Amino acid sequence: MLEQEIAAEQGDVTAMYERLDVLRRKAQGELGRVQSEETTGTDQARTERESFTDLYSGRFSQLSSVERGLCFGRIDETGGDRFHIGRIGLFDDDYNPLLIDWRTPVAQVFYRATAADPLGVKRRRHLRLKDRTVVGIDDDILDLDALGDADRGTLIGEAALLSSLGANRTGRMNEIVATIQSEQDEIIRSGLPGVLVVQGGPGTGKTVVALHRAAYLLYTYREQLGRSGVLVVGPNSTFIRYIDQVLPSLGETDVVLATISELFPGVVANASDSPEAARIKGDLAMADALAQAISSFRVVPAAPIRLKVGQQELVLRPDAIRKAQKGALAAQEQHNRARPIFVRRIIKTLTNQVVERIGRQYVGAEDVEDIQQELFDEDRVLEVLDQLWPELTPQLLISVLFSSAERLTAAGLTSSQRAAVLRPLTADWTQSDVALLDEAAELLGDTSGIVAGRKRQAADEAAAEEANREYASGVVDIELTAERIEIMPWEIEQFRDLIAQRTRLIDNPVTLAERAASDRTWVFGHVIVDEAQELSAMDWRMLMRRCPRRSMTLVGDIAQTGSAAGVRSWAELLDRYAPRRWRSTELTVNYRTPTEIMTIAADVLAQIDPALSPPTSVRETGTEPLIQTVPAEDLTHALTTAIKSERETIGDGRLAVIVPTSRYDDYAAALPDVAHTHDPSVLDAPVGLLDVAQSKGLEFDAVLIADPDTIMTDSTQGLSDLYVAITRATKRLTILKRAS
Numbered sequence: 001m002l003e004q005e006i007a008a009e010q011g012d013v014t015a016m017y018e019r020l021d022v023l024r025r026k027a028q029g030e031l032g033r034v035q036s037e038e039t040t041g042t043d044q045a046r047t048e049r050e051s052f053t054d055l056y057s058g059r060f061s062q063l064s065s066v067e068r069g070l071c072f073g074r075i076d077e078t079g080g081d082r083f084h085i086g087r088i089g090l091f092d093d094d095y096n097p098l099l100i101d102w103r104t105p106v107a108q109v110f111y112r113a114t115a116a117d118p119l120g121v122k123r124r125r126h127l128r129l130k131d132r133t134v135v136g137i138d139d140d141i142l143d144l145d146a147l148g149d150a151d152r153g154t155l156i157g158e159a160a161l162l163s164s165l166g167a168n169r170t171g172r173m174n175e176i177v178a179t180i181q182s183e184q185d186e187i188i189r190s191g192l193p194g195v196l197v198v199q200g201g202p203g204t205g206k207t208v209v210a211l212h213r214a215a216y217l218l219y220t221y222r223e224q225l226g227r228s229g230v231l232v233v234g235p236n237s238t239f240i241r242y243i244d245q246v247l248p249s250l251g252e253t254d255v256v257l258a259t260i261s262e263l264f265p266g267v268v269a270n271a272s273d274s275p276e277a278a279r280i281k282g283d284l285a286m287a288d289a290l291a292q293a294i295s296s297f298r299v300v301p302a303a304p305i306r307l308k309v310g311q312q313e314l315v316l317r318p319d320a321i322r323k324a325q326k327g328a329l330a331a332q333e334q335h336n337r338a339r340p341i342f343v344r345r346i347i348k349t350l351t352n353q354v355v356e357r358i359g360r361q362y363v364g365a366e367d368v369e370d371i372q373q374e375l376f377d378e379d380r381v382l383e384v385l386d387q388l389w390p391e392l393t394p395q396l397l398i399s400v401l402f403s404s405a406e407r408l409t410a411a412g413l414t415s416s417q418r419a420a421v422l423r424p425l426t427a428d429w430t431q432s433d434v435a436l437l438d439e440a441a442e443l444l445g446d447t448s449g450i451v452a453g454r455k456r457q458a459a460d461e462a463a464a465e466e467a468n469r470e471y472a473s474g475v476v477d478i479e480l481t482a483e484r485i486e487i488m489p490w491e492i493e494q495f496r497d498l499i500a501q502r503t504r505l506i507d508n509p510v511t512l513a514e515r516a517a518s519d520r521t522w523v524f525g526h527v528i529v530d531e532a533q534e535l536s537a538m539d540w541r542m543l544m545r546r547c548p549r550r551s552m553t554l555v556g557d558i559a560q561t562g563s564a565a566g567v568r569s570w571a572e573l574l575d576r577y578a579p580r581r582w583r584s585t586e587l588t589v590n591y592r593t594p595t596e597i598m599t600i601a602a603d604v605l606a607q608i609d610p611a612l613s614p615p616t617s618v619r620e621t622g623t624e625p626l627i628q629t630v631p632a633e634d635l636t637h638a639l640t641t642a643i644k645s646e647r648e649t650i651g652d653g654r655l656a657v658i659v660p661t662s663r664y665d666d667y668a669a670a671l672p673d674v675a676h677t678h679d680p681s682v683l684d685a686p687v688g689l690l691d692v693a694q695s696k697g698l699e700f701d702a703v704l705i706a707d708p709d710t711i712m713t714d715s716t717q718g719l720s721d722l723y724v725a726i727t728r729a730t731k732r733l734t735i736l737k738r739a740s
Ligand SMILES: Nc1ncnc2c1ncn2[C@@H]1O[C@H](COP(=O)(O)OP(=O)(O)OP(=O)(O)O)[C@@H](O)[C@H]1O
Pocket: 161, 164, 165, 174, 176, 179, 180, 181, 184, 200, 201, 202, 203, 204, 205, 206, 207, 208, 209, 557, 591, 592, 696, 697, 698, 699, 727
């Protein structure tokens, strides 16, 4: 019976792969033809060729990325219809569906139907393929009477799920289209508008669900999101590397993946703040402090300023300066934008003095303009203007502010706050500086040089845009009429854009993701934040600017908050930024950490907050965690021995050694043979040495925690840190405690 079923499935699957091969060959053939065609050598001909190349190579790589596990499911409806679900939609020559894309609305029942609520589905079938061969099928009969166990209602395709969860980790996150669970699917397909908060304990799939949601939204709202892109924010660069293959493997590339440290273009924020400095700099009070700091740069001197201009001595009195300042501020513009008003007023005051000296009756309107221009060009005048109202860049403001106790006082910081944040003028940027730079940019506005440059660029771009659109439309029409290209109806607009964009790219070679990443004022169509609990109030202020529509997905776990400046309550955060426009949901099943390890994690969680309960593990491994206490002086030796024995046990799996941040360098020196955090290969290496912050969001087959007591005392969030460390393991956990 089973063999017959497998043989029947094989017939369908073979037909799908044959269709895939046909489409691939077509795309490849078109690509080869376009590339080998002679062009007339003009810019336009080159543009046209590059656009065709992009179209066909994009299609070819999308068709290639779906080779593995092309089809993974089948739905049999009660009405008798049935269809296969897979990574991509495929049709035969008569447009009959061979395979339905997992993101389409029809595919939804595959993930949602449960025994309790079958949604018109009689049977859900999971197919397992090895290369192009069907090697297994696994059926859920969604008939309540037959199943008779309502508790099994939420988990689907257990065999398929459990076999994927038990597999060794590769060091990179994988997509999970074949085994998305019902509670996860609801989140993935939740509508685009508003803020969706996904709270969930460790290993509940928050990250993987957020990434599949990005792929779903880009597919479903392509028109809207294709132009604005999606921003995915993760906790650190190792994590970004860990997830960066998931979206491309789902065929999506219009996504910017970044850490908070990377959100101010041009700034690389590699240094770290002390927890106290991070807390102060992350507090919302910094927004006012920066506004005050900026106003302290606008100076009204106590005594008149005397300026020697040519042969004359001009005088700027404090009350004239005050008046000019007041007048400029009345315009309610940002600091740099209001400066020209101040400058004009001061120049006018000085011009009047010159005119008075000459005698008003001898000076005509043109002479007045000349005098003004001369004053503008006078170095001494510019110097005074810069003292009274300097043009400021965000970088200058923040570096000067944090290196000057006097300016910090003017900004309203207390003496203990000043002591925590004061640093040298040339100190490296830290992660908490980024939101402050962004805030400063908002308060300061562009400098005059940037404004002039932007105006020029906008005018050039508008002219080029118009020409491009016209040209692109012409090319598409000619090509279609001459039947030189085969283009699907839904690709026509995209192709027109591609040509228009390509023409532009001759001067300006950037993709949407690159443009978005390099523009501080870029507005994203959707923003996804992972480990959202770690962001400070100032980080949120910055992120909200990137998404004024408030279409966001925030995934996180308050119990895992490691940052002293992090989120304590989603309601508190979102009632401020998206009142009545946010909704929250929870993931409750832990797919990563087995029951045996979660029992230990649960004890730590109870100490964080007795009201919290850990997610339920789907798996047991039968292997209890090992907890050993060793004398302090033997810790490194015990660690080396444990690493060796764990490596032997897990074979080609991955091992993480998680150590206290304060002792990281000591352990790094003692363990030269394991990959360290800043080593780009840390994810691929068999053993990686990490502290808790760097292990956030990652997972490993085995985890070795050294000196948990120091992890707990290293930070005010020590218990949460330990909870994070314990829950990184998919199979084995060893804890080496230091004897006191
Ligand atoms: N439906 C699923 N099918 C297969 N694997 C899944 C599924 N859901 C989650 N997983 C796997 O479970 C593991 C944990 O998922 P993920 O990292 O997204 O959890 P998380 O909630 O972000 O965890 P943490 O908060 O601890 O970082 C990953 O290996 C993920 O691929």
